[in-house]
Amino acid sequence: MEKKLAGQIAIVTGASSGIGAGVSKSLAAAGATVVVNHPVDATAQAAEEVLAEITAAGGAGITYRCDVSKEAExxxxxxxxxxxxxxxxxLLNNAGLQRDSPFQDMTLDQWNFVIGVNLTGQFLCAREAIREFLRRGIVPERSRAAGKIICMSSVHEVIPWGGHANYAASKGGIMQLMKSIAQEFAPYKIRVNSIGPGAIKTPINHQAWDTPAAEKKLLELIPYNRVGVVEDIGAAAVWLASDDSDYITGTTLFVDGGMTLYPGFSTNG
Ligand code: NAD
Known part of the structure; x- marks a missing residue:
């Protein structure tokens, strides 16, 4: 694989499982040194296993424990x-979680927890990244940009999701956070974009695909007729982090097999 990110340092939040783990491996394969972030002592072992795969494949990095919802950390x-x-x-702003509830029963703790990790966590990490990019500026031998932020959003930044109002609100918030920072810092050659995954096979949504009946129902929402895998997101992340996408900022790249095409409205078949 061409080392499009050679010499670059990437922080991937929530990287001990799922999309974060997959993206970490893809960025490392493209030459980046990867900081495999994870939130608590209980996730340290899984993060070490991700790093071990990276180094076994010839890549480099470290693991780092940090709760992205805590400013000092x-x-x-x-x-x-x-x-x-x-x-x-x-910066790959990936950490995210769900605490689902019918809206009338949703507790303030469930609301605050999801917003705290998914939205405030992305704010805190993006702010530190922007400060560092502004301090350092462009290093031409590494990249044409002074820094790149990729926010892990979701199709639910545009598709409403009853029963998950806290999660959908966090992703809608990420969309405007991403666009606002992109607008503010484009003059400094800092690029900020989002990836909007559809249904990707990871622990967060295993009940949606881990039985044949569940997968069949899920596929009704996906015109491309397959559930996504973390490598689909990894490829998009490498591209958005590389100079191949140098003229792109303030955009959400949906990687969703057409889920945002609202297949329920199709009159064909
Ligand atoms: P996942 O549960 O495997 O990954 C989430 C990761 O975030 C975990 O490794 C977890 O340890 C970490 N995390 C949780 N709280 C944290 C904190 N406070 N600080 C640091 N890390 C923390 O699920 P995933 O599917 O890989 O999700 C990754 C991202 O992708 C999330 O933002 C999620 O909303 C988004 N996403 C996933 C899908 C999908 O279909 N899997 C679809 C759309 C969006």
Whole structure:
């Protein structure tokens, strides 16, 4: 594989499982040194296993425990990474979770927890990344941009999701967070984009695909007729982080097999 991200330092949040783990491996295969972030001691082993796969494939990185919803922890993670590697070039704002509930029963704790990780966590990490990109500026031998932020959003930044109002609100919020930062910092050659996954096989949604009946029902929502895999997201992340997408900022790239085409409205078949 061509090393389009050679010499660049990437922080991937929530990287001990699912999409974050997959994206970490894809970025490392493209030459980036990857900080495999995970939130708590209980996720350390899984993060080490992701890093072991990266190094076994010839890549490089470290694991780093940090709860992205905690300001002091996020600031320490960026400071430690800059102290170790000199800078950060790519932020993959991926950490996210669900606490689902019928709206009338949703507790304030469920609301705050999801917004705290999914939206505030992306704000805190993006702010530290922007500060570092502004401090460092462009390093032409690494990238034409002064830094790249990729926010993991969802098709639910545009598709409403009853029973998941906290999650959908967090993803709708990410859309405007991403666009606003992209607008503010384009003059500084900082690019900010989102990936909007559809249904990707990971632990967060296993009940939606882990039986044949569940997968059949899920496929009714996916015109391309297959459930996504983390490599689909990894390829998009490498492209958005590389100079191949140098003229792209403020955009959500949906990687969803057509889920946002509202297949229920098709009159064909
Ligand atoms: P996942 O549960 O495997 O991954 C989420 C990761 O976030 C976990 O590794 C978890 O440890 C980490 N995390 C949770 N709280 C954290 C915190 N406070 N600080 C740091 N890390 C924390 O699920 P996934 O599907 O890989 O989800 C990754 C992202 O992709 C999420 O933002 C999710 O909303 C988004 N997404 C997933 C799908 C899908 O179909 N799987 C679809 C759309 C969007």
């Amino acid at each position: 996020v600031q320490k993670m960026f400071a430690d990474v800059v102290a170790k590697y000199g800078t950060v070039d790519i």
